Amino acid sequence: MKTMTSAEKGLKTVQNRPFDYKVVSQPYMLPSDFPVDWLSNYIQGDNEITYLHFHNCIEIGYCLEGSGVFFVEDKILPYTQGDVSIIFPNQLHLAQSLKGKESRWHFCFIDPDALFSSDQLSSGFWDRVGTDTYSRFNNIVTPDDHAEVVWLTDRAMKELEKHGPGYESAVKGYIWTLLTLIGRKLLLQESGTAETAAGGADRRAMQQISKALEYISQHYMEPVPIHRLAELCCLSVTHFRRIFHKCMGMAPLDYINNVRIQVAAALLSHSGSSILAISEEVGYATLSSFNRHFKRLMGEAPSQWRSKNR
Secondary structure, eight states: OOOOOOHHHHHHHHHHTOOOOOOEEEEOOOSSSSSSEEEEEEOOOOOOOEEEEEEEEEEEEEEEEOOOEETTTTTEEEEEOEEEEETTTTTOOEEEEOTOEEEEEEEEEEOHHHHHOOOOHHHHHHHHHGGGGGGSSSSEOOOTTTTHHHHHHHHHHHHHHHHOTTTHHHHHHHHHHHHHHHHHHHHHHHHOOOOHHHHOOOOHHHTEEEHHHHHHHHHHTSOOOHHHHHHHTTTOOOHHHHHHHHHHHHHHHHHHHHHHHHHHHHHHHHHOOOHHHHHHHOSSHHHHHHHHHHHHHHEEEEEEEHHHHH
């Protein structure tokens, strides 16, 4: 059976992409003896998303400062300082900082096949993970989600930055363990998601609401009428509500509030703006409404959350 090349895999992904963006391939040629490349102190702006790109390797990012959202295929994932991004080969993606802000990242690019080639057990383990598990992985990992993954990423980035004696061995060790933990999480997730996947939304349904998700990501700070979202998707309001709930597991208004609160949480952590100003910035007409939604989603009042997470 013919093995698909990276370019063919990329084209297959592009053909199934949820948004009508330009797609850019950014391949990396990594040496077999040290299959890791590094991009330091990358500044991510708030430019409007006009394209998505993909790589032929794994991209791991560490957010040094700032906040924003990551677009990964059909997912819109908020990120903030201290979070780690895990992007698998041929996954369409791009990041965007909060409006009027910048974020700063370290990125490294890894070829797991080359990294594990010297060890048959590790190579066999990674082969068992399989590419079909990638799409169900939450690509943004927070310290609360998995502190070990975040710590290992931070250590690997520090070694790459300092270039001390023997740094290659240290980096390989950290990344080897990091990828093993990610692979384990993918396998455990796969074993527990058969029923969810069978009853979940298919890709065609997700494509039907993709324009609404795109619109929400750009206009969450404004009033977002449901009929406008339905029009963008060329659906009746009733049909739109039904498909949206099937895909996202919640009503459109709940999803909008979720995006607003996630952005507000990032602003509370990394800006000196007042709670009132932040509530207005993310689209709430009254402070009482913001406080109510924030406590419902985050489990505590904005002031309490800020004091713990600044």
